[in-house]
Amino acid sequence: MSLPHALLGLINYKPATGYELKARFKQSVHFFWNAGLPQIYRSLNEMKSKGWLSLTVQHQDGRPSKKVYSLTQSGREELLRWLSEPGEISESRHQLMIKVFFGNQSGTDVLAGHIKDWRDRHLALVRMYETDVPSLLERYGALVSSRGDAFCWGLTLDYGKRHAEMVVEWCDQALKDIEGLQQGGAASK
Amino acid sequence: MSLPHALLGLINYKPATGYELKARFKQSVHFFWNAGLPQIYRSLNEMKSKGWLSLTVQHQDGRPSKKVYSLTQSGREELLRWLSEPGEISESRHQLMIKVFFGNQSGTDVLAGHIKDWRDRHLALVRMYETDVPSLLERYGALVSSRGDAFCWGLTLDYGKRHAEMVVEWCDQALKDIEGLQQGGAASK
DNA sequence: TTGCTCATGTAACAGGTTACATGATTAA
DNA sequence: TTAATCATGTAACCTGTTACATGAGCAA
Known part of the structure; x- marks a missing residue:
């Protein structure tokens, strides 16, 4: 809770x-x-x-x-x-990763489609973190701000950005790997 | 669902x-x-x-x-x-980020403590992704494996590792920033 | 006149966790 | 003899979502 x-x-x-x-x-x-x-x-x-x-x-x-x-x-x-209090380990329920895990059952084309989608969304997020969000935090900060608050909010902002960037990088690599798999060799039993 | x-x-x-x-x-x-x-x-x-x-x-x-x-x-x-089906955007409920967001209310020492904890846990995760997990997947893969399955499982593994690494990096930066804040300048209104 | 913002909520349902209940086998 | 593993589940509870209900003011 x-x-x-x-x-x-x-x-x-x-x-x-x-x-x-x-x-x-x-x-x-x-x-x-x-x-x-x-x-x-x-x-x-x-x-x-x-x-x-x-x-x-x-x-x-x-x-x-x-x-x-x-x-x-x-x-x-x-x-x-x-x-x-020390925080609980947050459980992430990661629908896309399940779909990736079972990707061989749906086929690599379907899988690549999902990953491309995901990449686009996270690229958009990166952009948002760079442009929209700072001004949002500023506006909100204006209500109550102390420098310490702004600092902490900045940390969460940085986390969100790093996360989104990491996802984009993973997607890029995964798409490359899938392409390699499709061209390079037979991918069945 | x-x-x-x-x-x-x-x-x-x-x-x-x-x-x-x-x-x-x-x-x-x-x-x-x-x-x-x-x-x-x-x-x-x-x-x-x-x-x-x-x-x-x-x-x-x-x-x-x-x-x-x-x-x-x-x-x-x-x-x-x-x-x-295209996946829903998974909602992450991220307890630690809430504590970071309100970090100014608890004080930077408490905050730094949480972040150190988190860093340790994720460093352990990185190690696990490097050592324990591949062998786990292999053992599990032995049951049913096709090359395509192993490939997909590898993708999720890579994601987990990247995620944990990203967290460790964020923690390192955050801890540096907090230190700078504590030494560098007054952190009140 | 259509839809958005302000402002309150209730009811029902869906999903996830914890506690409780049973009982045999086997390894330390 | 203590604890873990195998194997089933029920009941209660907590959390979160969706649908429903009300109603005024205001902008397009």
């Missing part, structure tokens, strides 16, 4: 409603984690009942009321406790 | 029981996907009721009977259909 802690971290920058939190996810950590609104609302309720959050209702004219959540002392403690 | 398809792929090499499939997962795709026994048994039942699998019960002396599943024609078709 970890979504509640991600929410604690975001709310700790600045109190927020569930709806706003959804948007903050999109602007910040959504490359590494995302969450739907129903799940956010559900989590906020649980967190409140654990005493991690306090709630202020803001009435608005002509719009639904806002439920603005803030961290309580106990919420702040829980966040720090979790952040200090 | 994709576990059933991974199971189809494994059974297609050779008929198997639920228990054996769990072991095969461990020997083959478990870097990219894993599954518990309850889930495997549940999936096998569903797959059978969809007509993808046929079942033979093998009685054994002094041991519980085996339920050996094989692919039906319809199962083979479903597997090929799924393998040809």
Whole structure:
């Protein structure tokens, strides 16, 4: 369980409603984690009942009321406790790698098609990391920024970029290898 | 939903029981996907009721009977259909990156500790990809192997290794940056 | 007038994990 | 005699997704 802690971290920058939190996810950590609104609302309720959050209702004219959540002392403690805890090994469920693993059953043409797709998507991601994302982080950073925050966000950004680049390189090599296999020699029993 | 398809792929090499499939997962795709026994048994039942699998019960002396599943024609078709389908973008839920993102809230010492841990684990993974895993794949490959299968398995192996190497490199850079931040300049507002 | 943004949620379902239950064989 | 391996599963629970429900304001 970890979504509640991600929410604690975001709310700790600045109190927020569930709806706003959804948007903050999109602007910040959504490359590494995302969450739907129903799940956010559900989590906020649980967190409140654990005493991690306090709630202020803001009435608005002509719009639904806002439920603005803030961290309580106990919420702040829980966040720090979790952040200090050694992380669990994250399980990646990697659909494409399964398809690659069984690639001999689908045939190398199908396989090469998937890999080309994947390469394109990750190349686009690399571009995004280079152009769109920094400005996004900057805009988001403007809300609450300290130099330390910006530094940490930069680290995750760098990770995402390296990851996407690694994938592109792997795809290139794999496509070369497949070509070699198709031309070079018989690839059956 | 994709576990059933991974199971189809494994059974297609050779008929198997639920228990054996769990072991095969461990020997083959478990870097990219894993599954518990309850889930495997549940999936096998569903797959059978969809007509993808046929079942033979093998009685054994002094041991519980085996339920050996094989692919039906319809199962083979479903597997090929799924393998040809373009893959969904896999959502990685990356706990450590969340902790990095909020690293300024926990402090750079805690953060550096996590990253060191992670570096160690991935360095161990790199070593494993270099030594243990190839022999594992070979042993597994001996069961059913064709050159094409071995080739595809090698591709996933290469991906895993590249990934682990990339993580180690990122960790090294991040640790350097953190050090620089701690020495170089004030890291507050 | 069509669709987007703001703002709340509920209900049902799908997928994955953990705990519980059984019981024989075999190697340390 | 203790623990691991073989072999089956059920029940409960946690998490995440999708579909449904409401309703005002505003821009194209």
